[in-house]
Amino acid sequence: MSEPGPRRSRLDDRAVSTAVGYVLTLTITTVLISGLLIAGGSYVGDERERAVRSELTVIGQQVVGDLGTADGLVRASSASTALTFDRRYPERVAGSSYRIEIEDSSGADTYSVVLSATAPDVSVTVTVRSETPLSGSADGGAVRIRFDAENGLVISDD
Amino acid sequence: MAYLSDGDDRGQLILVAAIALAVLFVGLAVVLNSVIYTENIASRSSTFSGDAGPSTYRGEVDRAVDGVIADANAADANDSARTARVAAGVAQLDDALRRYYAASGVSTNVSLAGPGTGGVIDGTAIEQGADAAFTEPESGAPDWTVARDVRMRAFAVTVDRDSLRDAGDPNPFTVVVVANDSAAEWRITLTRESVEGAAMTNVTVSSPGGETETCVASGSRSDVAVTAGRVDGAPCDALDFFERTVGPDGGPGTYDVRFENATSNGSPTADGQYRLVVDATGGFDANYGYESDAVSASNVVYGVRVRIGYYAPDVRYETVFRVAPGEPDV
Numbered sequence: 001m002s003e004p005g006p007r008r009s010r011l012d013d014r015a016v017s018t019a020v021g022y023v024l025t026l027t028i029t030t031v032l033i034s035g036l037l038i039a040g041g042s043y044v045g046d047e048r049e050r051a052v053r054s055e056l057t058v059i060g061q062q063v064v065g066d067l068g069t070a071d072g073l074v075r076a077s078s079a080s081t082a083l084t085f086d087r088r089y090p091e092r093v094a095g096s097s098y099r100i101e102i103e104d105s106s107g108a109d110t111y112s113v114v115l116s117a118t119a120p121d122v123s124v125t126v127t128v129r130s131e132t133p134l135s136g137s138a139d140g141g142a143v144r145i146r147f148d149a150e151n152g153l154v155i156s157d158d
Numbered sequence: 159m160a161y162l163s164d165g166d167d168r169g170q171l172i173l174v175a176a177i178a179l180a181v182l183f184v185g186l187a188v189v190l191n192s193v194i195y196t197e198n199i200a201s202r203s204s205t206f207s208g209d210a211g212p213s214t215y216r217g218e219v220d221r222a223v224d225g226v227i228a229d230a231n232a233a234d235a236n237d238s239a240r241t242a243r244v245a246a247g248v249a250q251l252d253d254a255l256r257r258y259y260a261a262s263g264v265s266t267n268v269s270l271a272g273p274g275t276g277g278v279i280d281g282t283a284i285e286q287g288a289d290a291a292f293t294e295p296e297s298g299a300p301d302w303t304v305a306r307d308v309r310m311r312a313f314a315v316t317v318d319r320d321s322l323r324d325a326g327d328p329n330p331f332t333v334v335v336v337a338n339d340s341a342a343e344w345r346i347t348l349t350r351e352s353v354e355g356a357a358m359t360n361v362t363v364s365s366p367g368g369e370t371e372t373c374v375a376s377g378s379r380s381d382v383a384v385t386a387g388r389v390d391g392a393p394c395d396a397l398d399f400f401e402r403t404v405g406p407d408g409g410p411g412t413y414d415v416r417f418e419n420a421t422s423n424g425s426p427t428a429d430g431q432y433r434l435v436v437d438a439t440g441g442f443d444a445n446y447g448y449e450s451d452a453v454s455a456s457n458v459v460y461g462v463r464v465r466i467g468y469y470a471p472d473v474r475y476e477t478v479f480r481v482a483p484g485e486p487d488v
Contacts, residue, residue: 026171033175040182047186051193058200073212077477083212084474090199094192 048094049120055093056115059140060126062089063100063113066145067153071130074147083147086158091141093117101137102155115140211264212468212475215255219268222251223462224483231283231458240459241278245270248464264470271463271478279480281460285433286453289318291426292331292417295453300420305436307338307412311460312484313384313434317348319359320378321429323422325351331428333384334416335399342366344399345418346384348428361389363396371396379430385486400486410485435460435484461485 066087074081091097098117105112105127111134116123128134133152138144142158226247234240252268259266270277284304286292292315294302315333323330326349333346345364350357359380362372373394382389387397415434419427437460461482468475 029171029175033171037175037178037182040179040186044182044186044189047193048189051189051196054193055196058196061200069213073216073475073477076213076216077479081477082474083476086472088472093196094189 045120049122051094052096052117052120052122053124055090056098056117056122056124057126059089059093059098059100060113060115060124062087063115063143063155064126064128067113067128067130067134067155070145070147070153071132074132074153080149081147083145083153085145087143087145089140089143093140096120098140099137100140100143100155102134211470212473215259215266215468216466216477216479218255219251219464219466220479220481222255223248223464223481226251227459227462227481227483235456237280237457240457244278244459244462248462264468266469267467269465271465277463277465278459279437279461279463279482280439281435281437281458282439282455283433283435283458284453284455286431287433289429289431292420292428292430292432293426294420298421300422301418302416302420304415304417305434305438306414308415308436308438309410309412309460309482309485310415310434310436311385311482311486313415313432314386315348315382315384315430315432317359317380317382317428317430318378319350319357319380321426322348322350322359323427325349325360327422327427329419329422329427331420332418333382334414334418335384336414336416338412338414340366346382346397348380348382359389361394361396363399365399373397385434385484387486437461437482 066085070083070085073083089100096117096119098115101114101116103112103114109129109131111128111130113126113128114123115126130153132147134155135151135153136155138155138157143155144158145153145155147153226244229247230240230243234243248268248270252266255268256266286295293300317331330347330349333348335344335346336342343366347360347362347364349360349362351360352358356376357378359375359377360372361375361380361382362370364370373389373392373396375390375392377390380390382397384397385400387394387400389397421427435458439457461480463478463480465478466476
């Protein structure tokens with residue numbers, strides 16, 4: 001230490017690399033982890049939406065199958081037919097509730113069964129041909145399919 | 159490093175992040191699970207009893223009542239005895255099916271529709287049981303109406319090939335079926351033809367649209383089952399013309415049946431037998447003069463209207479339908 005003078009004043013700057021290194025470590029860790037969380041979150045979100053979509057498709061096809069069975073039974077019978085199906089579909093799809101609605105399609109004897117989940121917002125349409133008119137809507141879960149001569153086959157909550 | 163001296167406080171950021179990621183993965187596992195569950199329910203057959211139950215039951219009743227009708231027609235010539243036999247047969251069937259279905263927790267019933275035995279539809283079997291020309295039984299007219307405004311079942315014509323006219327003859331024997339609601343007319347002509355030295359019977363059907371289709375049979379006698387759509391037991395698409403029409407009472411539509419050119423130039427154009435069951439009674443003797451030896455018109459049961467009920471925990475099905483064995487399958 002033979003040279004005091006100006007170098008002495010820079011003593012305040014010494015030993016900062018530890019602190020800087022620490023802050024850098026924290027920052028990079030935070031950025032990496034948030035990146036991981038965001039990517040993971042959106043991946044899970046995508047998967048969930050895909051799961052809901054495929055579940056709604058499967059349930060839609062079951063609904064269409066049941067409507068087809070009902071249509072077949074009604075067509076093979078006279079107008080004085082009474083027919084009631086009580087069906088249990090899953091109440092929720094990947095944790096989200098959903099609604100089943102039947103809409104008139106443009107084609108003759110063609111109807112759309114629209115299943116829509118609320119969160120995530122997914123809706124799936126399955127078309128069905130039926131000589132018996134179809135109508136009605138119901139929440140997922142217990143559903144009743146009923147025939148009456150005036151309205152045809154109507155679906156409703158059980 | 160004084161402010162970092164407490165080692166227990168270190169790594170909190172990593173810890174929190176690890177917990178968050180763990181929750182994320184649990185969520186992912188739940189979602190994937192529900193996908194697997196979905197694929198499972200998508201691929202397994204439905205356990206829903208409505209899928210097969212009511213239609214199977216209906217089919218069983220249909221087939222069994224066919225047998226009941228055939229039995230009653232074969233056993234009794236007397237109208238009321240026949241009807242009683244049908245009623246007893248249906249009651250027995252109800253009992254048997256009720257026991258069978260009760261074992262799987264389903265309650266069923268089948269009965270004749272209508273008050274009492276009102277579900278029995280009386281009919282007439284018109285039959286030429288021995289080989290003869292297809293002329294009007296009494297007057298011998300070559301063009302005549304066999305039955306008018308009727309539903310028919312089990313309509314079959316059996317002809318001797320050698321008695322038929324050659325293909326190309328202007329006046330071959332023709333069976334004409336007319337649908338009453340649309341006035342559509344199908345003409346079934348029977349001719350013979352020699353193909354490479356082998357004699358064949360041609361069954362040619364001209365449809366209202368003008369198209370013609372031909373089915374060929376090789377036997378020396380040909381059995382043309384018109385309502386069943388078969389020639390010598392083999393399916394014949396040309397005969398598959400009965401349409402799904404609805405008559406005024408909700409049953410199938412009605413038809414007229416005529417024979418034309420049963421004779422031509424003074425000689426028969428076909429020799430053979432025919433049989434059909436129509437859903438009309440009485441009037442035949444007066445209208446068409448069936449009191450001849452060759453052609454008989456006897457009262458039979460044409461069909462039956464039955465009421466069925468099928469009650470499972472998740473299905474309720476009640477309906478009335480008609481059973482008429484051998485009616486065109488449309």
